[in-house]
Amino acid sequence: MSVSTAAIDPSVCAPLPVLGQDVTVPLVTGGEVTYAALDYAASAPALQRVWDDVAAYAPYYGSVHRGAGYLSQLSTDLFENSRRTVAEFLGCRADDQVVFTRSTTDSLNLLAAAIPAGCQVFVFETEHHASLLPWRDAQVTYLNAPRTPAQAVETLERALADRDPYGPALVCVTGASNVTGELWPVKELAAAAHAHGARIVLDAAQLAPHHPVDIAELDVDWVAFSGHKLYAPFGSGVLAGRSDWLLAAEPYLAGGGASRKVARRADGGVDVDWHTTAARHEAGSPNVIGVYSIASACKALTEAGFDNLVAREQELVSRVREGLAEVPEVQVLSLFGDDAPRVGVISFVVRGWNSSHFAAALSAEYGIGVRDGLFCAHPLVRTLLGSDPQDPGECGAPEAEPGERSLNAIRVSFGAGTPDEHIERFLRAVSELVSEGAQWNYRTEDGRCVPDRGTAAQV
Numbered sequence: 001m002s003v004s005t006a007a008i009d010p011s012v013c014a015p016l017p018v019l020g021q022d023v024t025v026p027l028v029t030g031g032e033v034t035y036a037a038l039d040y041a042a043s044a045p046a047l048q049r050v051w052d053d054v055a056a057y058a059p060y061y062g063s064v065h066r067g068a069g070y071l072s073q074l075s076t077d078l079f080e081n082s083r084r085t086v087a088e089f090l091g092c093r094a095d096d097q098v099v100f101t102r103s104t105t106d107s108l109n110l111l112a113a114a115i116p117a118g119c120q121v122f123v124f125e126t127e128h129h130a131s132l133l134p135w136r137d138a139q140v141t142y143l144n145a146p147r148t149p150a151q152a153v154e155t156l157e158r159a160l161a162d163r164d165p166y167g168p169a170l171v172c173v174t175g176a177s178n179v180t181g182e183l184w185p186v187k188e189l190a191a192a193a194h195a196h197g198a199r200i201v202l203d204a205a206q207l208a209p210h211h212p213v214d215i216a217e218l219d220v221d222w223v224a225f226s227g228h229k230l231y232a233p234f235g236s237g238v239l240a241g242r243s244d245w246l247l248a249a250e251p252y253l254a255g256g257g258a259s260r261k262v263a264r265r266a267d268g269g270v271d272v273d274w275h276t277t278a279a280r281h282e283a284g285s286p287n288v289i290g291v292y293s294i295a296s297a298c299k300a301l302t303e304a305g306f307d308n309l310v311a312r313e314q315e316l317v318s319r320v321r322e323g324l325a326e327v328p329e330v331q332v333l334s335l336f337g338d339d340a341p342r343v344g345v346i347s348f349v350v351r352g353w354n355s356s357h358f359a360a361a362l363s364a365e366y367g368i369g370v371r372d373g374l375f376c377a378h379p380l381v382r383t384l385l386g387s388d389p390q391d392p393g394e395c396g397a398p399e400a401e402p403g404e405r406s407l408n409a410i411r412v413s414f415g416a417g418t419p420d421e422h423i424e425r426f427l428r429a430v431s432e433l434v435s436e437g438a439q440w441n442y443r444t445e446d447g448r449c450v451p452d453r454g455t456a457a458q459v
Helices: 047-059 068-091 104-114 149-161 185-196 246-249 290-303 304-326 355-366 378-384 420-435
Strands: 024-026 032-034 096-103 120-124 139-143 171-175 200-201 223-224 238-241 260-262 270-274 328-332 345-350 369-372 410-413 440-445 447-454
Touching: 047 068, 047 290, 068 096, 068 120, 068 290, 096 104, 096 290, 096 410, 104 238, 104 246, 120 149, 139 149, 149 171, 149 185, 185 200, 185 290, 200 260, 290 304, 304 328, 304 345, 304 420, 345 355, 345 420, 355 369, 355 410, 355 420, 355 440, 355 447
Parallel strands: 120 139, 120 171, 171 200, 200 223
Antiparallel strands: 024 032, 096 238, 223 238, 260 270, 328 345, 345 410, 369 410, 440 447
16 A cells, blocks of 8 residues: 655645644643644544534434434435445445444444354454454454564465464454554455455554545455544444345344344244344444534545645654654654655654653643553554563553653654644654753653642753
């Protein structure tokens, strides 16, 4: 998968308007500053276009699939049209289904519940926990972290060829790492999977917001992603792809909406005729506003020109990497090396700093929001930091005090709504903190590093 490097038209590629771009936050040193949201990989700010679309629809909100009234019919049409919009955005094949879920995690747990009996699952240790952990009822093979894209393909081919017994198999792989931002060789992995009689699901949570995803072109069997990373608010997600395993499985949730007909038997039991459409796995009252927000985000990214958005983001990636390279104490984490293509997600550690202390100082003294911890990808971060699997450290809950080494890292992430100024402020803050130290004292409270109010650092 390659990243476009076409020339950027500034009139087309200005940052997309997002909610919160004018929000100011207090600094522990005094005064306020416009908040720099650089934690897109956790939850991207909602596009203003998405919010406006949702606000325009809100007065017409009605029950989906369950009402004869005008608003219910309007909401049902909106819900199903959103399904078609998402299918088009993902390049779905004619017989693919789009199932709406709560998140990527929910999507992959749904698929895990639908895999056939005896299915073997192959997953790299580099995966986010959403794609590493759902396969509890399957025979799972965890593959070691590869150090090149080619090694990833070779590792998978070897594992699939050696499987015994030879039966149904599923490969789960990320499209872009939520830790390093590096792009994975999805098309090549899909070809390897299919050559060995396996299917493949793509965790596109970090790929879809930054890069076009085409199911047919990549030749993957399923794609999963979350709305809250695709510039859409509300708890919504997508599982899109082949329908046969989903239709053969019992509904993910049993209840209204998933059932087409329910009747009492003479013996007192209940017979259920389940839907054979995506509704089979969408029991309950659908989150029509969340679904519509995803469709709106898909339209906004497409209409803005995704190739141009990718090109602009690559300029930001280059600027961040160049700026961090100028600070010798900073070590950027990478699996495939400096030349690997990546999206706007970069993790690093700073020599002599507890990562949570550094992230807290960025927030309290500069108004910059980043992420610290193990990013719900514990095995990968431990591998990148060269730590023992039993070393202490948790996702977002470091045990070390400020100034002590800790098993965690700092992640800066950005995207279509990020202004150039936020990137420049971040790089300036990193340089100043490393060269001059924090201006404030910090302490650990409830597992988080926070400013110690009223105690400025002695300079």
